[in-house]
Amino acid sequence: MPTLRSIQITNLVLVFVSAGLLAYFVSNAAAIGCLIGGAVVVGNMVLLAALGRFALASAGKHGGATRLGMAALPLKLLVFAGLIYIVFAQIHIDGLGFALGVLTQVSAIIIETGRISMRAKADSGVPEEL
Numbered sequence: 001m002p003t004l005r006s007i008q009i010t011n012l013v014l015v016f017v018s019a020g021l022l023a024y025f026v027s028n029a030a031a032i033g034c035l036i037g038g039a040v041v042v043g044n045m046v047l048l049a050a051l052g053r054f055a056l057a058s059a060g061k062h063g064g065a066t067r068l069g070m071a072a073l074p075l076k077l078l079v080f081a082g083l084i085y086i087v088f089a090q091i092h093i094d095g096l097g098f099a100l101g102v103l104t105q106v107s108a109i110i111i112e113t114g115r116i117s118m119r120a121k122a123d124s125g126v127p128e129e130l
Contacts, residue, residue, distance in 0.1 A: 002112035033094035037101020
């Protein structure tokens with residue numbers, strides 16, 4: 001399994017490379033949208049990990065799931081959806097750039113999973129079939 005840290009590092013690299021390419025080939029507005037979209041998914045994953053640790057610690061301390069632990073994740077989703085709405089409604093960022101910034105998270109997960117899979121295959125000592 002890839003670590004959260006490796007996924008985030010790969011994601012940040014992809015965000016900055018994508019933003020640079022968008023700035024060069026499309027527009028500065030698209031590049032800024034990409035950076036904002038990337039920041040949203042990085043922040044989301046950091047907050048999700050923190051809330052997951054909180055929910056697990058709370059459940060361990062109280063012998064089961066707590067109401068606060070169960071409510072924290074949907075509330076996080078609601079807050080992020082509200083923030084994204086505000087960003088689109090007030091700042092008028094480029095939607096395509098934002099979407100590409102968000103998609104870097106999925107790309108980073110796929111890249112890191114493939115990298116770990118290839119490493120495990122190489123370490124297993126089993127020759128590849130042709």
